[in-house]
Amino acid sequence: xxxxxxxxxxxxxxxxxxxxxxxxxxxxxxxxxxxxxxxxxxxxxxxxxxxxxxxxxxxxxxxxxxxxxxxxxxxxxxxxxxxxxxxxxxxxxxxxxxxxxxxxxxxxxxxxxxxxxxxxxxxxxxxxxxxxxxxxxxxxxxxxxxxxxxxxxxxxxxxxxxxxxxxxxxxxxxxxxxxxxxxxxxxxxxxxxxxxxxxxxxxxxxxxxxxxxxxxxxxxxxxxxxxxxxxxxxxxxxxxxxxxxxxxxxxxxxxxxxxxxxxxxx
Amino acid sequence: xxxxxxxxxxxxxxxxxxxxxxxxxxxxxxxxxxxxxxxxxxxxxxxxxxxxxxxxxxxxxxxxxxxxxxxxxxxxxxxxxxxxxxxxxxxxxxxxxxxxxxxxxxxxxxxxxxxxxxxxxxxxxxxxxxxxxxxxxxxxxxxxxxxxxxxxxxxxxxxxxxxxxxxxxxxxxxxxxxxxxxxxxxxxxxxxxxxxxxxxxxxxxxxxxxxxxxxxxxxxxxxxxxxxxxxxxxxxxxxxxxxxxxxxxxxxxxxxxxxxxxxxxxxxxxxxxxxxxxxxxxxxxxxxxxxxxxxxxxxxxxxxxxxxxxxxxxxxxxxxxxxxxxxxxxxxxxxxxxxxxxxxxxxxxxxxxxxxxxxxxxxxxxxxxxxxxxxx
Numbered sequence: 001x002x003x004x005x006x007x008x009x010x011x012x013x014x015x016x017x018x019x020x021x022x023x024x025x026x027x028x029x030x031x032x033x034x035x036x037x038x039x040x041x042x043x044x045x046x047x048x049x050x051x052x053x054x055x056x057x058x059x060x061x062x063x064x065x066x067x068x069x070x071x072x073x074x075x076x077x078x079x080x081x082x083x084x085x086x087x088x089x090x091x092x093x094x095x096x097x098x099x100x101x102x103x104x105x106x107x108x109x110x111x112x113x114x115x116x117x118x119x120x121x122x123x124x125x126x127x128x129x130x131x132x133x134x135x136x137x138x139x140x141x142x143x144x145x146x147x148x149x150x151x152x153x154x155x156x157x158x159x160x161x162x163x164x165x166x167x168x169x170x171x172x173x174x175x176x177x178x179x180x181x182x183x184x185x186x187x188x189x190x191x192x193x194x195x196x197x198x199x200x201x202x203x204x205x206x207x208x209x210x211x212x213x214x215x216x217x218x219x220x221x222x223x224x225x226x227x228x229x230x231x232x233x234x235x236x237x238x239x240x241x242x243x244x245x246x247x248x249x250x251x252x253x254x255x256x257x258x259x260x261x262x263x264x265x266x
Numbered sequence: 267x268x269x270x271x272x273x274x275x276x277x278x279x280x281x282x283x284x285x286x287x288x289x290x291x292x293x294x295x296x297x298x299x300x301x302x303x304x305x306x307x308x309x310x311x312x313x314x315x316x317x318x319x320x321x322x323x324x325x326x327x328x329x330x331x332x333x334x335x336x337x338x339x340x341x342x343x344x345x346x347x348x349x350x351x352x353x354x355x356x357x358x359x360x361x362x363x364x365x366x367x368x369x370x371x372x373x374x375x376x377x378x379x380x381x382x383x384x385x386x387x388x389x390x391x392x393x394x395x396x397x398x399x400x401x402x403x404x405x406x407x408x409x410x411x412x413x414x415x416x417x418x419x420x421x422x423x424x425x426x427x428x429x430x431x432x433x434x435x436x437x438x439x440x441x442x443x444x445x446x447x448x449x450x451x452x453x454x455x456x457x458x459x460x461x462x463x464x465x466x467x468x469x470x471x472x473x474x475x476x477x478x479x480x481x482x483x484x485x486x487x488x489x490x491x492x493x494x495x496x497x498x499x500x501x502x503x504x505x506x507x508x509x510x511x512x513x514x515x516x517x518x519x520x521x522x523x524x525x526x527x528x529x530x531x532x533x534x535x536x537x538x539x540x541x542x543x544x545x546x547x548x549x550x551x552x553x554x555x556x557x558x559x560x561x562x563x564x565x566x567x568x569x570x571x572x573x574x575x576x577x578x579x580x581x582x583x584x585x586x587x588x589x590x591x592x593x594x595x596x597x598x599x600x601x602x603x604x605x606x607x608x609x610x611x612x613x614x615x616x617x618x619x620x621x622x623x624x625x626x627x628x629x630x631x632x633x634x635x636x637x638x639x640x641x642x
Contacts, residue, residue, distance in 0.1 A: 159352065165316050166349035168336040170363035170410065177337075180362075184353040 026243060033236035040233050051233040058234070064222040065241075067133060068202055071218055074137025075144070075201035076194050082141070083148030083197075084190050088182065090149075091156040109146040116143050117210035124211065136211045136218065140201040147200065148193040155189025188257045195249045202245060267292040267450045268313070268418060273322035275308050282308040284474040285322070290452060290467075295444055297453040299461040300471035300497070306454045309471070310422055313452065315339050327417055337366070342411030342449075343420040347427070348403050350395040356406045357382065357391035363414045381409040384443060401432050408440070412447060419444070421453040425460065437463050458498050462486065470494050492622045495542040502545065504589035505624060508537045516621050521587040526560045526616035531623070538624035545592040547618035550579060550610050552602070559613040565591065567608045577603065581612060 028042045033051060035044035055061055089095055090102045108116065120139045124130040163185060167177040183190075205220040212221055223238055268290040275283045283305040290296045298306040311317040313324060315336030324331045331339065342363070350359050357378050364374045382388050385405035395403055404424060411419055421440070425433045441464050444451050455461055461468050462482045470477040470485070470493070478490045489495035492503060506520030511534065516527040520541060533539060553564055568590060569580040579593040591612060595601050604610050 160345075160347050160349045162345045162347060162349035163351060165314070165336070166343070166345055166351070167362070167366075168316075169314060169341060169343045171337050171366035171414070172362075173335075173337050176366065180366075181351055185351065187353070 029236050029239045030243065032233060033240045035233050035236075038232070040231055040236055051237045055234045055237045060222065061219075061234075061238070064217055064219045067216060068219040070133060071137040071140060071208075072198045072201035074134055075140040076198045078138060078141040079145055079148045079197045080190065080194050083145055083193055084152050084183075084186065086145075087149045087152035087189070088156055088186065091153050092161070105149055106146045108143045113143065113206040117207040120207065121210040130211065131213060131216065133212075133216045136208055136216065137201065139207055139211055140204050141197070143207055144197055144200045144204070147196050151193030151196060152186055152189040155186040155192075159185045191256045192253060195253055199246060199249050203242070267294070267327060268452065269323075269325040270309075270313070271323050271325075273309070273312065273319045273324060275305075275312060275317065276320050281474045283312070283319075286471075286474075286476050287322075288469055288476060288479055290450055292450055293448045294466045295441070295451045295453065295464060296467045296469065297455060297461040297465040298469045298471055299455055299458055300477075302456055304471040305474035306456075306471050307422060308474075310420055310452065310454045313418075314341055314343055314420055340414075340417040341420060342414070342416035342418070343422065344404075344407045344411050344424040346422045346424060348395075348407040348424065350403060350406055350410070352395055355392050355394055356387060356398065356402075356409075359395070359406055360409045360413050363410060367414050369414070377413055381413040384412075384446070385409045385439075400428055401436065404428070404436055405439075408443065412443070412449065417450065419449045419451040421451065421455075423455050426455070426457070433460075434463075440464060462498070468498075470497060472497070489542070489620065492540050492542060495620060495622070500545040500592050500594070501542050502589065502591040503540050503542050504586050504591075506539050506541050506621065508533050508535050508539055508621065511535055515616055518619075518621055521583075521589075522585045523561075523563050523583075525563075525619060527619040527621040528617050531621065533621060533623060539621040540624050542620045542622065543591065543614055543618060545578070545594040546596065547614050548591060548593045549613045550581070550593050550595055550604060551613065553609055553611045555611065557613065560616040561619060562611055562613045564609065564611050567604045567606050567610055570604065570606055572598065574598075577601075579604065579610075581610060583612065 031044050032040050032042045033044075034047050034049070035041065036046035036048040036050055037044070086101075086105055090098055090105070095101065116139075120142075121130065124135050124139075129135045163181055164177050167181040168174070172180060203220060204218075205224065208218045208221050209224070212218055217225070219238070223235060226232075227235060270286055270288050273283060273286045274281065286305075286309060288296075298309060300306050308317065312319050313326075313331075315331065315334065318332075326339065326341070351362065354362065360378045360381055361374050364377060365371075369377070378391070379388065382391050385408050387402060387405045387409065390398060390402060393402075395406065398406065407424065425436050425440075428436060437460055440453075453461075453464060465482055467479060467481055468485050469479045472493050478485060478494045480488075485494065486498055489498065489501075495501045496503065504520055506518040506525070508516055509519050509524070510517040511529070511532075513529055515529045516531070516533060516539075518525050518527050518539060518541060525541070527539075527541060549558060551558075563583045563585050565581040565583040565585075567579055568582045569578075571578040575596070575598075577595040577598040579595070580590050581593055582588060582590050593612060
């Protein structure tokens, strides 16, 4: 950069302020989780893994964590085929009512989560599945599906529309064309969307609050319940767990898709 | 090898292809050339099986293609944007048609290597398409189209995206490979130069209608209608009227000039005509020179462009109703150079002036109105 010194100072100053304000809460919570004291504070009192140990002793936490994994897995498993096929169909094929279908699929995004939560609670109650765990995963899939569709649509848009004709020209019947050419070509979007769906489901709080009870409570709801009583450093430890899972997702994204592709959002 | 009989394709109210009939002999390189939207790509897609004709039939190797889906046709195709599979390496792209067509798996690696060598890409076999240059991607696409030994090769303007130098190299490369393998080829392009350079035969299309099919030299020498005359080569056109006609020559008045034109068209005295003359057939010289050819008109140089191997003039001729004629002088080294606004005399031989019947001839669309103005 050739700008004057003051310009460079201003730009770098802005960059550092942004970086610090973005990462500071995370760094504080990580620090606080290693405290040896009784309350959350920063800087921590001493250093210990005490609260991680306490967390691990807590059966309610372990059960909630397991349920959250289960719910997120269901959400991801449902959204992969549904979102992928919906994105390919609405972007690529001249299907009837294409615009209406597109709007309909993105509709969950325009509805406040409170409304979604209440309506799904009523609906699940009506069909007598409220109180079970798997419908929570399906519900999270429904409210977050637009992210999956956007992610795959971006991949579909990036590929040459002729590659399917090219595959047929090479002798591949339609199903083979889909399995060996279309699907692998949109795989970056599918993987990105799948990881996104998993993380979103793992973090989802409001809709889960409506759909779970004490037997099916998921981790975000469990955290909410515990901060209503007393705030102890084990919450900081849970937060670190969340940060770790987010980092794993980013790592997987880099290994499977390549972060450069994701950041360029091809 | 390929027979196309009365094929039509209509999109809504637009006839993309109307009643097209042509044939391609085994081993021939045929180019379908025309401006964008002339129906050439639609025709190619019907041959490939991506689209169906509304009328007429397509036969390949004597077999009607009506009920044969694209993936069961023995056709290799190089697409306009190549359409390589982005998640496969060069070698996997080339192996794909062999796998899909159930070749003996033991033979596949050898065939892939052979064809990558044929397109001179052996050392790049493990690269993905995005790691290859434009010309290299082109070669992968050619190898993929040819590796399974198709009866027919289709080229859908694959060279249009390349820069000029690479395009000219690839034209010769296509021709070399095509002749080496002797595969019947149909090429589609809007580039008349490419058509002339590469083809055994050329089909000129416009408005969904085949205008003329001929070998390159005949097509260039004897265009059958004004569209072909204008589309192939640099041709100037101006209107005239037939005053006398013999089997050998036609006498035409155009503006104040009386000109002799090539005979044989049976136009009839008094008929309105469009006259066509190619830029390289016109000799440019001073007004006081000795006459060299049957036809001579006086004009004023309006533009002079030096292209190195030739000088290009645009000369306004008041005696032809102000028509502007394009003139090439292919010897800018020893011939005189005429500057803008300089008076000159243009001359050409009677056999080089072609008189076409004016107005909408049966096969020509009317949107290309004859203007007699600068045409390049």
